Amino acid sequence: MKLLSETKTLTAAACNAQMELPLQSLVREIIDAATDHANALGFGYDRLLANGNAWVLSRLCVEMQRFPAVGDTYTLTTWIEATNRHFSTRNFEITDSNGTTLGHSRTVWAGIDIKTRRSVDLTGLQSLVDMSLDRQCPVAPPARLRFASRNPIVTPYTVQVSDIDSNRHLTTARYVELAVNCLSLDDYDRCFPGRFDISFMKECRFGEALDISHSLDGSTLDVAIANSAGETCCDARIILTER
């Protein structure tokens, strides 16, 4: 029970233009697997909500040697690395049907009081603390991105109905899409996102006017999403790997 594995097959309908699993879909599946595991262990959204709390994703990274291609069967395995007062860290391994590693992900989650939006002490969830597993995850933790200055290329974006999740915020997979969309189809044909980091600072709501600023320097794409008050909502970085 300390490990949860979910196996999927990539259909043509779920592929991107490169006939691979899109990064944003992988991130959605990572969050779904985290949700399923937390529910199975009895500290999912419902359990937290009963106490007026909710899980929020603080940081995430994904590092892939290769993305699943059309027709591939692949498995996501997730486990909890550790839990302290402020954060619970949950890792993932993505393997192909032979058990060969395709990549890893690390996620950092906080519990918050849904009224005050302040963090709650996670060590009160003893069953969560007890679920830590000493298993290797050989990739660097999610970077704490804080871009010193705004990136030079700025695209305005207004948050739409289809972007909003059950928390009434811009949904995580959509942040990933907004970052990916700073690339051209040519960039994506030439490279794949070998490493992706994202840090969340502030939630975006329906109708908010955002500035998505980015710079692409060699293989490094930096993206910052800021609101109209000039506050950074999230920072993301994609390191491109040549195909």
Add this chain to the structure above:
Amino acid sequence: MKLLSETKTLTAAACNAQMELPLQSLVREIIDAATDHANALGFGYDRLLANGNAWVLSRLCVEMQRFPAVGDTYTLTTWIEATNRHFSTRNFEITDSNGTTLGHSRTVWAGIDIKTRRSVDLTGLQSLVDMSLDRQCPVAPPARLRFASRNPIVTPYTVQVSDIDSNRHLTTARYVELAVNCLSLDDYDRCFPGRFDISFMKECRFGEALDISHSLDGSTLDVAIANSAGETCCDARIILTER
């Protein structure tokens, strides 16, 4: 084998702001179920591609009494209604865990030659013709929408990387999102899309500058997506039902 059923449970992570299955996700699942059934019957994308052909969705409608809510288990059942030279029609019923009908969908598919983009004669696929099932689908066929004039409210949109599917066109679920996004969160809190129709005329590609024009007249939202040559790419209509 003339019927395929797929059962799913709606997680909080997959909900919209109203804690329901989003219309665009339902349409994605409808297309996935169609794909799975066609593959199982031996005339999926792969089989057609071997002859240089591909399936394209021409029209779709969805009519729902109620959308699955968070935690609900629901089933999509699909079958082929009929196949003629030009089109194969495939229907869907969506039921809850008690077997109560939540809604229906009708889809109209064409086979095209991927080089010439011309339609191919589907009656050559005898095994497809033989799979027709005489089963009721008590909703009107997808409307042939041809909006006489442009709708008054126009929003520009440029096709992004994350919008592109394995055919290198704007993906169907994203057309649905672009239509849904003509609504406000207040509209969606007050109503749900009781009936949705969409007709595809022309494919949109990466980087294309589109005009999304819409009008909301009472409970009827009309949306037209046109390219910079002024050609209509698709027309969609949502009839809103008060909650």
